[in-house]
Amino acid sequence: MPLKLNDKDPDFEAVFTSLLAQKRDEDKNVDAIAADILADVRARGDAALLDYTRKFDRLEIAEASGLRLTKAEKTEAIRSCDNETLEALKQAAGRIEDYHRRQMPADALYQDDAGVTLGYRWTAIENIGLYVPGGRATYPSSVLMNAIPAKVAGASRLVMVVPTPDGVINPMVLAAADLCGVDEIYRIGGAQAVGALAYGTATIAPVDKIVGPGNAYVASAKKQVFGTVGIDMIAGPSEILVVADGQNDPAWIAADLLSQAEHDPVAQSILITDDAAFAGNVEAAVANHLSTLARAEIAAASWRDYGAIIVVKDLARAPALVDRIAPEHLELCVDDPESLAAEIRHAGAIFLGRYSPEAIGDYVAGPNHVLPTSRTARFSSGLSTLDFVKRTSLMKLDAASLRRIGPAAIALAESEGLGAHALSVSIRLN
Amino acid sequence: MPLKLNDKDPDFEAVFTSLLAQKRDEDKNVDAIAADILADVRARGDAALLDYTRKFDRLEIAEASGLRLTKAEKTEAIRSCDNETLEALKQAAGRIEDYHRRQMPADALYQDDAGVTLGYRWTAIENIGLYVPGGRATYPSSVLMNAIPAKVAGASRLVMVVPTPDGVINPMVLAAADLCGVDEIYRIGGAQAVGALAYGTATIAPVDKIVGPGNAYVASAKKQVFGTVGIDMIAGPSEILVVADGQNDPAWIAADLLSQAEHDPVAQSILITDDAAFAGNVEAAVANHLSTLARAEIAAASWRDYGAIIVVKDLARAPALVDRIAPEHLELCVDDPESLAAEIRHAGAIFLGRYSPEAIGDYVAGPNHVLPTSRTARFSSGLSTLDFVKRTSLMKLDAASLRRIGPAAIALAESEGLGAHALSVSIRLN
Numbered sequence: 001m002p003l004k005l006n007d008k009d010p011d012f013e014a015v016f017t018s019l020l021a022q023k024r025d026e027d028k029n030v031d032a033i034a035a036d037i038l039a040d041v042r043a044r045g046d047a048a049l050l051d052y053t054r055k056f057d058r059l060e061i062a063e064a065s066g067l068r069l070t071k072a073e074k075t076e077a078i079r080s081c082d083n084e085t086l087e088a089l090k091q092a093a094g095r096i097e098d099y100h101r102r103q104m105p106a107d108a109l110y111q112d113d114a115g116v117t118l119g120y121r122w123t124a125i126e127n128i129g130l131y132v133p134g135g136r137a138t139y140p141s142s143v144l145m146n147a148i149p150a151k152v153a154g155a156s157r158l159v160m161v162v163p164t165p166d167g168v169i170n171p172m173v174l175a176a177a178d179l180c181g182v183d184e185i186y187r188i189g190g191a192q193a194v195g196a197l198a199y200g201t202a203t204i205a206p207v208d209k210i211v212g213p214g215n216a217y218v219a220s221a222k223k224q225v226f227g228t229v230g231i232d233m234i235a236g237p238s239e240i241l242v243v244a245d246g247q248n249d250p251a252w253i254a255a256d257l258l259s260q261a262e263h264d265p266v267a268q269s270i271l272i273t274d275d276a277a278f279a280g281n282v283e284a285a286v287a288n289h290l291s292t293l294a295r296a297e298i299a300a301a302s303w304r305d306y307g308a309i310i311v312v313k314d315l316a317r318a319p320a321l322v323d324r325i326a327p328e329h330l331e332l333c334v335d336d337p338e339s340l341a342a343e344i345r346h347a348g349a350i351f352l353g354r355y356s357p358e359a360i361g362d363y364v365a366g367p368n369h370v371l372p373t374s375r376t377a378r379f380s381s382g383l384s385t386l387d388f389v390k391r392t393s394l395m396k397l398d399a400a401s402l403r404r405i406g407p408a409a410i411a412l413a414e415s416e417g418l419g420a421h422a423l424s425v426s427i428r429l430n
Numbered sequence: 431m432p433l434k435l436n437d438k439d440p441d442f443e444a445v446f447t448s449l450l451a452q453k454r455d456e457d458k459n460v461d462a463i464a465a466d467i468l469a470d471v472r473a474r475g476d477a478a479l480l481d482y483t484r485k486f487d488r489l490e491i492a493e494a495s496g497l498r499l500t501k502a503e504k505t506e507a508i509r510s511c512d513n514e515t516l517e518a519l520k521q522a523a524g525r526i527e528d529y530h531r532r533q534m535p536a537d538a539l540y541q542d543d544a545g546v547t548l549g550y551r552w553t554a555i556e557n558i559g560l561y562v563p564g565g566r567a568t569y570p571s572s573v574l575m576n577a578i579p580a581k582v583a584g585a586s587r588l589v590m591v592v593p594t595p596d597g598v599i600n601p602m603v604l605a606a607a608d609l610c611g612v613d614e615i616y617r618i619g620g621a622q623a624v625g626a627l628a629y630g631t632a633t634i635a636p637v638d639k640i641v642g643p644g645n646a647y648v649a650s651a652k653k654q655v656f657g658t659v660g661i662d663m664i665a666g667p668s669e670i671l672v673v674a675d676g677q678n679d680p681a682w683i684a685a686d687l688l689s690q691a692e693h694d695p696v697a698q699s700i701l702i703t704d705d706a707a708f709a710g711n712v713e714a715a716v717a718n719h720l721s722t723l724a725r726a727e728i729a730a731a732s733w734r735d736y737g738a739i740i741v742v743k744d745l746a747r748a749p750a751l752v753d754r755i756a757p758e759h760l761e762l763c764v765d766d767p768e769s770l771a772a773e774i775r776h777a778g779a780i781f782l783g784r785y786s787p788e789a790i791g792d793y794v795a796g797p798n799h800v801l802p803t804s805r806t807a808r809f810s811s812g813l814s815t816l817d818f819v820k821r822t823s824l825m826k827l828d829a830a831s832l833r834r835i836g837p838a839a840i841a842l843a844e845s846e847g848l849g850a851h852a853l854s855v856s857i858r859l860n
Contacts, residue, residue: 082845084841085841085842085845087838087841088837088838088839088841088842088845089842091835091838092838092839092842095542095544095835098542099548102538102540103550105535108532110532112525112528112796114525116795116796117782118529118795118796118797120533120797123775123776125808125809126775126808139846140842140845140846141842141846172845208808208809209809223653223656226653226664227664227804227806229809230806230809230810234656234657249857251857252854252857252858255850255853255854255857256854258850258853258854259848259850259851259853259854261850262848262849262850262851263848289850289853293849293850293853294847294849295847295848295849295850299850337826341824345553345556346553346820347822348822348823349822349823349824349825350822350823350824350825351825351826352547352824352825352826353826353827353828354858355827355828355829355831355832355858356825356826356827356832357854357855357858358854359839359843359848359850359851359852359854359855360825360827360832360835360836360839360855361823361825362839362843362851363838363839363842363843363851364835364838364839364842365546365548365825365827365835366542366546366548366825367548367550367823367824367825368823371823372820374657376657376660377820377822378555378556378638378820379555379638379639379659379660379820380660380820381820381821381822382821382823384821386816390776390802390807390808390809390810390811391811391812391814392777392778392779392780392807392811393778393779393780393791393797393798393801393812394771394779394780394782394797395779395780395781395782395786395790395791395795395796395797396767396781396782396783396786397783397785397786397790397795398783398785399785401785402785402786402790405521405525405790405794405795406790407518408517408518408521408522408793408794409518409522409789409790409792409793409794411514411515411517411518412515412518412519412522412570412571412793412794413789413792413793414515415512415515415518415570415602416569416570416571417724417725418689418692418693418725418789419692419723419724419725420685420688420689420691420692420719420723420725420729420789421689421692421789421792421793422789423685423688423689423719423723424682424685424686424688424689424787424788424789425787425789425790427679427681427682427685428682428784428785428787
């Protein structure tokens with residue numbers, strides 16, 4: 001049974017606060033193990049990769065050259081893919097590319113009142129490592145979402161790592177990689193793959209930034225190599241928050257809640273509504289859907305352990321609660337979703353109106369489906385083209401403009417006791 | 431003596447590679463200590479802050495309420511500041527604000543061919559924690575550089591922490607905080623201050639993001655709380671790379687090299703020139719300046735241990751070397767710096783021409799002086815207004831547009847085995 005809250009209950013604030021504090025991430029002590037693996041890959045390179053792949057993926061690779069997938073393997077895998085699915089993948093890729101092209105930031109260059117030329121310019125991060133999980137959570141859509149912004153930004157080299165437990169790989173993942181122009185694919189995963197991308201080995205040249213989701217060991221390894229390379233955010237379990245009035249079809253809303261719940265037993269689905277009877281109907285519809293869904297076991301566990309239904313007196317009270325939850329995905333299933341959205345500040349993505357189910361954003365809408373989880377939408381954004389570029393500040397002075405603003409620099413440098421700073425300006429003024 | 435390289439030497443590539451691999455950060459094992467302090471602050475709150483402040487800053491504070499600086503303390507401190515320096519600070523603040531306002535990103539909203547409304551909007555990160563180092567490296571200019579972009583972005587609450595060893599604080603730091611509209615100031619530092627900002631205590635409400643430089647313990651603590659809050663980059667020791675032809679005054683270039691060297695014994699200053707005689711003259715000018723500079727001891731140690739002079743046959747060879755160094759600060763002291771800059775991809779900031787000393791960017795030019803160090807300009811950017819906002823994706827479909835793109839979402843969801851995802855779309859199409 002999901003948690004039930006009503007904002008007229010006297011203990012509402014206490015229960016809501018405990019909901020926010022709930023920890024869904026497993027708190028295993030993975031850092032030490034990941035650190036050991038990273039150190040080993042750094043020291044032994046390819047030999048360590050072969051050992052860990054044998055150990056964790058039960059895959060025997062005789063030589064380091066066998067870590068890389070061959071062109072023939074890729075071609076054969078893609079030939080086995082279903083045509084309708086490939087077409088859907090292409091449609092998705094086109095829409096994702098279009099959206100992300102619009103995120104490409106513009107350079108700036110201007111001269112100000114003091115005659116100083118100022119600006120900045122953006123350039124691509126050149127070598128991108130793309131982590132793709134193997135096994136259960138291997139999603140071709142995630143390949144698109146991580147690789148396309150990198151390509152749009154202008155990355156010159158895209159390196160994908162994907163573990164192949166017992167040698168099995170999802171051919172659609174290879175099709176997605178092919179569609180995105182991934183340059184190299186290696187059959188490695190875990191902290192060892194992160195180490196290979198960050199430090200490089202004899203076979204794998206190092207990258208500049210690593211993106212993509214992974215398990216706890218991958219997340220820990222990424223955090224540990226941060227600084228040597230860039231990383232994207234650390235993703236937690238997925239979440240959806242649906243704000244819905246009583247005018248929705250309960251079966252639609254129930255399907256939306258389950259679309260996150262089916263990801264993971266520790267995923268979280270929350271409904272906020274102003275209609276208690278509707279809330280009950282949604283709950284019944286969830287039970288009904290669960291009787292037919294393939295992933296019912298996972299979805300039921302998530303809904304039972306982490307699901308919540310919050311009944312509020314008035315939907316005008318929803319935005320304050322939404323901001324405290326700071327959800328990864330927010331659906332506003334009401335007649336005027338724009339007005340409600342205007343009151344909300346923290347959400348990874350907002351799905352407006354009754355015909356915008358969250359799943360459309362997972363695949364084909366265009367925006368990225370890599371979004372901030374676990375209340376991190378308070379301070380971070382979904383993956384975007386901006387994550388694959390970096391900015392260089394530009395400034396140019398001449399003798400006249402240096403004369404105008406130089407004296408203030410000298411005064412401040414002297415007050416900070418930095419004599420060479422002051423000298424480097426004053427020597428040009430004398 | 432700085433390292434001397436000439437690209438005609440047979441061992442040039444080997445020596446240059448070893449220069450890149452040089453580690454200037456101290457490699458103390460600080461993580462465990464920082465982790466203990468964080469856990470203690472999380473468990474004991476204000477009591478832990480009082481204990482660590484007594485221990486590390488030799489400062490006895492009787493009650494938690496004494497952690498916060500009073501308005502009277504701030505007013506009195508600011509009254510003691512030199513007027514000319516205050517005026518310089520204001521001029522700097524105005525120019526920094528103007529530059530950072532131009533970085534504020536624009537929202538987007540459009541309808542595409544399929545009738546799908548797509549876009550994104552930017553909102554401020556609300557609560558910003560600003561770490562300001564105490565002691566030797568306490569710079570009012572850094573307060574401006576960290577606080578102004580946050581204010582420009584629209585942060586509603588700016589919280590500054592600054593350790594006051596033996597009770598001493600730099601009044602100019604308080605003047606800078608006042609100028610930037612900092613809301614709260616606490617006299618705490620180290621990993622304990624990071625913990626207080628991330629987790630909150632009875633006295634200090636938690637923030638959403640922590641920015642600002644600190645020592646190794648602060649850097650480790652920031653890395654450890656990443657995820658609970660946002661953090662800025664982890665800054666290493668400062669660096670400058672000057673590319674100069676023989677037409678420069680050697681004394682000017684020597685001052686520029688020393689302006690980074692004087693920051694820290696592990697700072698790094700590198701000169702690339704095509705004129706061996708000029709290189710010698712710069713080296714002599716460095717020695718000459720060192721005889722008069724207040725921080726000569728620090729600057730001399732940095733120049734001796736980490737300085738380098740690289741003579742190349744032709745400045746056309748410089749860009750490839752620059753990109754491999756990926757410097758924090760790059761000066762291009764040549765007649766046509768724009769052409770040279772166009773060949774370079776990785777640098778935190780570029781100072782164009784002979785009248786743009788790096789120090790002008792530290793104080794009054796306008797761009798941020800918080801820049802990527804230790805070759806991280808390959809994948810990261812200087813601090814900017816963008817670091818204080820986050821983006822929410824927006825999408826809205828109606829029945830007609832869902833009919834157009836929904837089938838592809840269903841096909842992909844089914845291929846990924848995610849039945850509730852497919853159901854949430856198909857149920858709206860039937």
